Amino acid sequence: MKIEKTVVIKCGGSIINELTSEFFQNVKQLKESGYKVIIVHGGGPDIQQTLTKLLIETEFINGLRKTSKEALEVVTMVLAGKVNKQLVTTLQQYDLNAVGLSGCDGMLLETVAIDLDTLGYVGEVVNVNVQLLELLMTSEYIPVISSIGADKNGNGFNVNADLAAGAIAQAVHAEKLMFVTDVRGVLQDGQLIPQLTKREVQQLIVDKTIYGGMIPKVTAAVNALSDTLEEVNIISGIDGFLDQDGNLLGTAIKT
Numbered sequence: 001m002k003i004e005k006t007v008v009i010k011c012g013g014s015i016i017n018e019l020t021s022e023f024f025q026n027v028k029q030l031k032e033s034g035y036k037v038i039i040v041h042g043g044g045p046d047i048q049q050t051l052t053k054l055l056i057e058t059e060f061i062n063g064l065r066k067t068s069k070e071a072l073e074v075v076t077m078v079l080a081g082k083v084n085k086q087l088v089t090t091l092q093q094y095d096l097n098a099v100g101l102s103g104c105d106g107m108l109l110e111t112v113a114i115d116l117d118t119l120g121y122v123g124e125v126v127n128v129n130v131q132l133l134e135l136l137m138t139s140e141y142i143p144v145i146s147s148i149g150a151d152k153n154g155n156g157f158n159v160n161a162d163l164a165a166g167a168i169a170q171a172v173h174a175e176k177l178m179f180v181t182d183v184r185g186v187l188q189d190g191q192l193i194p195q196l197t198k199r200e201v202q203q204l205i206v207d208k209t210i211y212g213g214m215i216p217k218v219t220a221a222v223n224a225l226s227d228t229l230e231e232v233n234i235i236s237g238i239d240g241f242l243d244q245d246g247n248l249l250g251t252a253i254k255t
């Protein structure tokens with residue numbers, strides 16, 4: 001039976017160089033059970049390493065990297081080059097057909113500046129070229145998307161990968177959206193919280209249980225919830241993300 005539903009998997013930079021074979025086997029399992037798969041990736045630590053080598057300083061404002069023209073060149077080089085190609089070749093090693101794309105290709109992620117004065121070339125996605133993704137997925141390819149975008153005036157933008165994944169999941173009416181990261185899910189005092197509502201997420205941000213890089217993840221999760229996307233999952237890239245019955249591990253965020 002062909003399910004033909006779409007799952008968006010966001011791989012965080014925190015874990016992208018350490019994804020285990022369990023992770024790739026689980027992706028294969030989803031594909032074989034009839035899901036169309038889209039992978040979106042970040043690469044924060046890799047970007048930071050290259051910026052540091054090149055002596056380019058950046059700062060984070062509300063979890064977003066303020067991005068000068070010079071920094072944008074590095075972000076583009078690292079995300080659309082190194083990280084994207086590494087992930088594509090690894091997927092192919094596991095017999096998963098993958099095509100690497102950046103948000104600039106085919107105007108996949110049309111983006112506008114959030115606030116040029118405060119954040120520089122940091123963008124938010126205003127349109128997703130769903131047709132291009134469908135074209136690849138109907139031919140059984142997994143699109144692997146790096147989180148940079150473009151506007152129609154020839155400007156490129158740095159897009160937070162969690163927010164890019166959320167926008168893509170909304171645009172394709174995904175049935176599943178998973179944030180793969182370096183922790184088992186949302187933790188409180190070291191314990192995994194298996195389920196969270198929108199309201200509980202807000203409370204955990206206020207009391208600072210959720211902080212830093214987890215904030216854009218849960219924000220993108222809450223914003224992406226819809227009639228077709230009833231839960232969003234935050235999971236680890238280390239142990240695989242499906243249990244023996246094919247259920248998702250980690251934290252499930254629901255309305």
Ligand SMILES: Nc1ncnc2c1ncn2[C@@H]1O[C@H](COP(=O)(O)OP(=O)(O)O)[C@@H](O)[C@H]1O
Binds near residue numbers: 013211
């Ligand atoms: N309540 C929380 N539970 C788990 N991790 C949290 C929480 N609050 C903040 N974090 C931090 O969020 C990090 C994941 O975000 P980030 O480093 O941006 O990952 P990625 O590169 O995968 O997007 C964790 O490693 C942890 O340090």
Ligand SMILES: CC(=O)N[C@@H](CCC(=O)OP(=O)(O)O)C(=O)O
Binds near residue numbers: 041065147
């Ligand atoms: C605007 C902004 O902050 N962009 C991010 C893009 C990469 C990213 O989001 O990577 P992770 O998934 O590893 O966090 C950055 O420059 O680090």
